[in-house]
Amino acid sequence: MFDFFETLDEGVKCSIFADDIFIYCSHGSLEYIEKKLQNTMENVYKWCTYWKLSISPEKSAITDLSKRRLPSTPRISYAGSPLPWKDSIKYLGIIFSITNQNGAIVKNLRAKAHRKINALKTIAYKSYGSRTKYLVGITSNGICSFFYYSCAITNKLSQTHFKICNTIETIALRVVLGLPIWTPNIVLLRIAGQEILSEKIKRLAIQFFIKQVANGVHSPLFRQSSNPCVQFNKKDQEAFAGLLADLNITFDQIITLPNIFDVLQNDICEIHLTFFGFKDKVQPTSMIKALFEETINEEFQDYFIIATDASKSHIYTSIAGTSNLRLFSFRFHPINSIFTAEALVICQAIDDLSVPDSDLLILTNSFSVLPALKNLSIKSLKVILRLAHKILMRTNFNKKNALVWTPGHSSITWDERADSLAKNITESDIYIEWIAVEDICSYYSNFSYSKTD
Numbered sequence: 301m302f303d304f305f306e307t308l309d310e311g312v313k314c315s316i317f318a319d320d321i322f323i324y325c326s327h328g329s330l331e332y333i334e335k336k337l338q339n340t341m342e343n344v345y346k347w348c349t350y351w352k353l354s355i356s357p358e359k360s361a362i363t364d365l366s367k368r369r370l371p372s373t374p375r376i377s378y379a380g381s382p383l384p385w386k387d388s389i390k391y392l393g394i395i396f397s398i399t400n401q402n403g404a405i406v407k408n409l410r411a412k413a414h415r416k417i418n419a420l421k422t423i424a425y426k427s428y429g430s431r432t433k434y435l436v437g438i439t440s441n442g443i444c445s446f447f448y449y450s451c452a453i454t455n456k457l458s459q460t461h462f463k464i465c466n467t468i469e470t471i472a473l474r475v476v477l478g479l480p481i482w483t484p485n486i487v488l489l490r491i492a493g494q495e496i497l498s499e500k501i502k503r504l505a506i507q508f509f510i511k512q513v514a515n516g517v518h519s520p521l522f523r524q525s526s527n528p529c530v531q532f533n534k535k536d537q538e539a540f541a542g543l544l545a546d547l548n549i550t551f552d553q554i555i556t557l558p559n560i561f562d563v564l565q566n567d568i569c570e571i572h573l574t575f576f577g578f579k580d581k582v583q584p585t586s587m588i589k590a591l592f593e594e595t596i597n598e599e600f601q602d603y604f605i606i607a608t609d610a611s612k613s614h615i616y617t618s619i620a621g622t623s624n625l626r627l628f629s630f631r632f633h634p635i636n637s638i639f640t641a642e643a644l645v646i647c648q649a650i651d652d653l654s655v656p657d658s659d660l661l662i663l664t665n666s667f668s669v670l671p672a673l674k675n676l677s678i679k680s681l682k683v684i685l686r687l688a689h690k691i692l693m694r695t696n697f698n699k700k701n702a703l704v705w706t707p708g709h710s711s712i713t714w715d716e717r718a719d720s721l722a723k724n725i726t727e728s729d730i731y732i733e734w735i736a737v738e739d740i741c742s743y744y745s746n747f748s749y750s751k752t753d
Contacts, residue, residue, distance in 0.1 A: 307343035309336045315391070322391045334374040341378045357381040363389045365398055394450050405454065406461045409446045413468045416443045417475060424475050435476040436492045443472050444494075447501055455505035456535055462498035469497040495748050502539070503748045507741045509540050514682050514737035516556040543744065549633065553733040554740070555682050558689035564676055568691045569701035571674045573667070576704070578712075585711040592712050596661075600702065603661035606649045607706075607714035610641030610666070611722040618729070619645035620721030622714070623653045629721045632732040635743045640736040642666035643673075643683045646703070647690050648732075659700035665708040665715055673703070683736045 308314060308323070311332075315322040323340060325333045348355055355378060362376055362383045376383050388397035388404060395404045420438065423430050430438075447454050447465055457465070466485070473488045474481065489496060495503070512519040512530050521530045532540060544550060573579075576599075578591035596605070608621045617636045620629040628648065636644075646662055646669070654660050664670065672684045680688075691701050706715045 304344075304347065307340060307347045309339040309343070312336050312340045317392055320392060330370065330374065334376065337374075337376050341376060341383075345379050355379075357383055360384070361386045361389050363387065363396070363398070365396055367398070392450075393446070394453055402457050402461055405450070406457065406464055409454075410464060410468060412446050413443050413472070417468075417472050420472065420475055424478070432476060436473070436494070439469075439472045439476050439492075440494065444469055444497055444500075447497060448504055451501050451504040452508050452536075455502050455539070457498075457501075462501075465497045465501065469494070496751060499748050499751055503744055505536070506539060506543055506744060509536055510543075510554070510737050510740055513540075513551060514554055514556055518557050518560075543740075547633075547635065547735075547740070547743070549733070549735055553633075553735050555686055555734060555736050557682055558686050560678065560685050560689070563685060563688045563692055564678065568673075568676075568688050568695055569703060571670050572702065572704045573670055573674075574705075578710075579705065579707055581707045581710065588707065588710045589712055592706070600661045600704075602659060603700070603702065604655045604658040605661045605663065605714065606653045607663040607718040608642075608645040608649050609664070609715070609718035609722045610638055610645050611719075611725070612636075612638045612641060616725065617641050618722050618725035619648060619732075620718050620725070621645055621649035621653050622717045622721060625655075626653055627717075627721060628652050629725055630730050630732045631725050633735045636734070636736055636739050637742070639666070639668055639681075640683050640739055642669045643681075643687050644734055647687050650690050650694060654694065656697070656699075659702070660694065661702045661704060663704055663706045663712075663714050663718075665706050665719075667705055670703055670705055681736070681738050683738075 304316065304321075305314070311327060312323060312325045314324070323337070323344075325336050325340075327333050327336075344355070347353075357378045358381075360378065360383050363386050364370055373385060387399075388395050388401075390396070390408075393408075395401065395408055397404045420435070420443070424435055454465075470485050470488055473479075473492050473494065474483065477488065477491060479488065479491075509521075509530075509532060512521045516522065516530070519530050521532070523529065523531045576591070576595045578588045578595055581588070583591075604623065606621055606623045608619070610617070610619045612618075612634075614634070616631045616634050617638070617640075618629065618631045619641050621627065630648065632641075632644075642664060643666075646664060649662060650660070669684070669687075672680060673688060676684070676688055695701055706712050708715060708719070
């Protein structure tokens, strides 16, 4: 269906998931909308004829989602058959309606959930039924997931509707755990290891929007305008701004997704994990040090060497890098993980310490960052994709780049210098305003779970 969008008339948009097609148009003139949609339907018919596909008008529907009263009902047809008008329309499990949309959504989801709960009762027996942990998994993935699936919409429900969602969750957990009706809800959630459903809906919605901000121009919510950015509605904007205020960060501090297409199609650098003899920590430290120096002299004699390290405490996360010419040590937001720090310190080292005219050898004792960099995919963490992009930019200038893992605390002089710099960071050192979207999501998830403790 790659060419389906060519059927859309100007001003008409659509959303496609598998064989569900949602076509919509917004304008101040009803005649304009009717004309545009009708032209689109005619183009869709031609497209279906070309690809030998068929669409059933009887299974399709058209509805008005504006708050204006229609002077007349427009007639829009497909292949000569008029499309039926309905008060609401369902797309991907979500009901879109002009009146009481939230009520219609909750009513539909509650009916689905109750059917699942009734089915759950048939297998939730203490004596011979399934294990409790599996039943809890069914509850989370088979019942509560109805509300997670559409979290970007259901996060705007009223408190009354959220109470209905929470009630559905506690009913299911009582069935699963076999606890009486007077058991406090907070006890149910703690025993099952679950979040409050309404809080999880809000959390998943916030995480969705955070990821869209990190995706930047690659996000479907990104809009090219006088101020290009990812656009939210007012309620989502307020919730997202509240989270950023709680973390004392801004939009600009979130690490965004770079241009990844070149990164995924090229070998960006040499990555050495276990090939060299000095990487065996079973050996005495004196032998490791001697083997390391021998490897450098034989394999990387003409390379400019940089060593990096990162450290994390409950106060701050720090990074440090050193070379024969310069060094640096910085601190940044404490919710950044040590994995993020180890990746970002390599980025910073390339910017601050590399020499343009020389091949570059970067030493790191992070055994997690290098495999992630070696196995890049579209699903790689944003910080890893940014690091790959940074290395590729240097590779494009015909300079070799090599990343070598060094075992920590093995008396390798380069590693010890970087480690000392990272651990001796102070409040007076420069603060870098970087934060990884994955670490924000992890922090927010832990915070949400803590509400049931």
